Amino acid sequence: MKNYKLILGQNIRAIRNEQKLSQEKLAEISSLHRTYIGSIERGERNISLNNIVIISKALNIKLCELLEGIE
Amino acid sequence: MKNYKLILGQNIRAIRNEQKLSQEKLAEISSLHRTYIGSIERGERNISLNNIVIISKALNIKLCELLEGIE
Numbered sequence: 580m581k582n583y584k585l586i587l588g589q590n591i592r593a594i595r596n597e598q599k600l601s602q603e604k605l606a607e608i609s610s611l612h613r614t615y616i617g618s619i620e621r622g623e624r625n626i627s628l629n630n631i632v633i634i635s636k637a638l639n640i641k642l643c644e645l646l647e648g649i650e
Numbered sequence: 651m652k653n654y655k656l657i658l659g660q661n662i663r664a665i666r667n668e669q670k671l672s673q674e675k676l677a678e679i680s681s682l683h684r685t686y687i688g689s690i691e692r693g694e695r696n697i698s699l700n701n702i703v704i705i706s707k708a709l710n711i712k713l714c715e716l717l718e719g720i721e
Contacts, residue, residue: 580700583699583700583703584699584700587699625698625699625700626698626699627696627697627698627699628654628655628658628696628697628698628699628702628720629651629654629655629696631699632654632720632721635721636721641721642714642720642721643713643714643717646713646714646717649699649703649713650703650706650707650712650713
């Protein structure tokens with residue numbers, strides 16, 4: 580089983596960097612905590628569906644794009 | 651905020667029915683518990699990334715297809 584949490588975390592970090600958003604800014608937009616964003620990006624969290632959707636909306640990208648490379 | 655859990659649950663149920671799989675059979679293939687599958691299908695679970703991937707693999711469909719209608 581691939582490390583899906585890490586792939587998702589790396590996708591989030593890459594897209595966030597492309598958009599020149601800090602973790603703090605993404606935290607503010609998504610109403611998630613900055614340290615939680617950090618741990619997601621490091622692949623430490625088995626993130627739930629609701630929070631995956633919240634982050635895709637905060638980054639203004641499609642869910643499928645956020646999950647690219649998973650599977 | 652839409653009820654993403656319910657949309658996912660309905661997608662899983664529809665695809666499982668199309669494939670003529672019982673909840674018991676999907677539980678067996680995915681190694682998840684049958685009652686857990688039931689509660690996911692009823693939209694009662696804020697399912698985690700790992701389990702979303704496990705179910706998409708058990709149903710042999712793409713993650714994006716499983717998440718259709720969410721967003």
